[in-house]
Amino acid sequence: MDGATGIVNPIPYGRQSISEEDIQAVVDVLRSDWITQGPRITxxxxxxADSVGAADAVACSSGTAALHLIMCALGLGPEDVVVTTPLTFLATANAARFTSARVVFCDIDPETFNLDPNRFEAIAKEATGRKKVVVPVHFAGLPCDMPAIHGIADRYGWMVVEDGCHALGAAYENATGEETKVGASRDSLMTAFSFHPVKAITTGEGGAVTTNDPGLASRLRQFRNHGTEKNPEKFRYPEFGMDGEAPNPWYYEMTVLGYNYRMTDLQAALGRSQLERLSRFIRRRREIAQRYQAAFADIPLIRFQKIPAGYHSAWHLFVLLIDFKKLGKSRCAVMESLRENGVLTQVHYLPLHLQPYYRDTLGTGPVDFPNAEAYYERALSIPLFPAMAAEDVARVIQAVREVLTG
Ligand SMILES: Cc1ncc(COP(=O)(O)O)c(C=O)c1O
Incomplete structure (x- = not known):
């Protein structure tokens, strides 16, 4: 019985999988000399970086921090513009706002739920800004049409950075038909990941940025640690930093305004141990998603996210689009029936342009982004995580079928 819900063994919409090896990896760090940022981070x-096929990865304290570090590394400020989808978690757009950059939303494709490249092209042609950045979000783990977005960005002088927080372990075919993992950052400058417990792997809280650009990696590391620089070759005031040819061991310079976005060695050890099971996790997520697709295929009130050929989703979420009007039940009533049967669901997300902060600051509101709003009216995320047993999957299927067809 769960104390919070009063339901016997409720199945959440997502949760972590922690093994004995994970626990041992963290315990080993606790017994070591380093528990803050140390050798386990490296x-x-x-x-x-190796897992996604990028040259470098910079670990940090959350996916939100990863996105903010990206905006800082790009040097964004109030004269700059950041385009992203309204169908994302708050952090994607907020990270741009932390730098005072202007946010412009771009509607989604109604089939894939990802940023629509055609609509982005229309914005890319018109929008003005000193620096122009687009942030595709691989929604529910499905990669965006990166070759198209990359091509448009190149044509109109935009930079691309990816919000891959849902999509560690996902892949797509690039313009030459080669498989590209999300995070390889082939069609972008940098990719952000989150290791929150519902994500593909977890470090408790945590995040990272992957990139192939050593200059950006160095800026990310600098902003992660209060804007400090310890590389003697970069010292601006060697008369303080150097003792002849040798750097003073205590010395660092702060050259930009940075943050404490460091990850701990405890988290990194957990992340590394989890990473060893990433492909197993994704395989299990895919199996469950395929079971759901087959089990609900005959229910006309339901639609799923379209996975185009050549795309491999990381299956972070399994979203049902349900025609609640035709069903004659509200989403709330459906969620409550499922809850009574031990199946916990969630709604991802209220589109950001409908959040009071963005309504107030951008003047956005209903009807502005019709595809994101149509999605929102029908969306319900049902449980999907690797530790789900066959009986859990069967319970979800039975409960969903009962409430939608019963
Ligand atoms: C798309 C997206 N971006 C960014 C984030 C922020 O990640 P975190 O919760 O690790 O700060 C999340 C987390 O839920 C997310 O789903």
Missing amino acids: EFEAAL
Whole structure:
């Protein structure tokens, strides 16, 4: 029985999978000399970069921090413009606002729920700004049409950075038909990831940025640690930093205004241990998603996210689009029936242009982004996580079928 819900063994919409090896990895760090940012960070960063096929990874304290570090590394400010989808978690757009950059939303494709490249092109032609950045979000783990977005960005002088927080372990075919993992950052400058417990792997809280650009990686690391610089070659005031040819061991310079966005070695050890099971996690997520697709295929009131050929979703979420009007039940009533049967669901997300902050600051409101709004009216995320047993999947299927067809 769950104390909070009063339901026997409720199945959440997402949760972490922690093994004995994960626990041991964290305990080993607790017994070591380093528990803040230390050697496990370097190992986790190398393993993550290797896993996605990028040159480097910079670990940090959350996906939100990863996105903010990206905006800082790009040097964004009030004269700059950032385009993203309204169908995302708050952090994507907020990270741009942390730098005072202007946010412009771009509607989604109604089939894939991802940023629509055609609509982005229309904005890219018109929008003005000193620096222009587009942030595609791989919604629910499905990669955006990156070759198209990259091509448009190049044509109109935009920079691309990816919000891959849903999509560690996902892949797509690039313009030459080669498989590209999200995070390889082939069609972008940098990719942000989150390691929150419902994500593909977890470090408790945590995040990272992957990139192939050493200059950006160095800026990300600098902003992660209060804007400090310890590389003697970059010292602006060597008369303080150097003792002849040798750098003073205590010395660092702060050259930009940075943050404490460091990850701990405890988290990095967990992340590295989790990363070893990433492909297993994704395989299990895919199996469950395919079971759902088959089990609900005959229910005309339901639609799923379209996965185009050549795309491999990381299946972060399984979203049902349900025609609640035709069903004659509200979403709330459906959620409550499912809850009574031990199936916990969630709604991802109220489109950001309908959040009071963005309504107030951008003057946005209903009807501005019709595809995102149509999605929102029908969306319901049902449980999907690797530790779901076959009985859990069967319970979800039965409960959903009952409430939608019963
Ligand atoms: C698309 C997206 N971007 C960014 C974030 C922020 O990640 P975090 O919660 O690790 O700060 C999330 C987290 O839920 C997310 O789903």
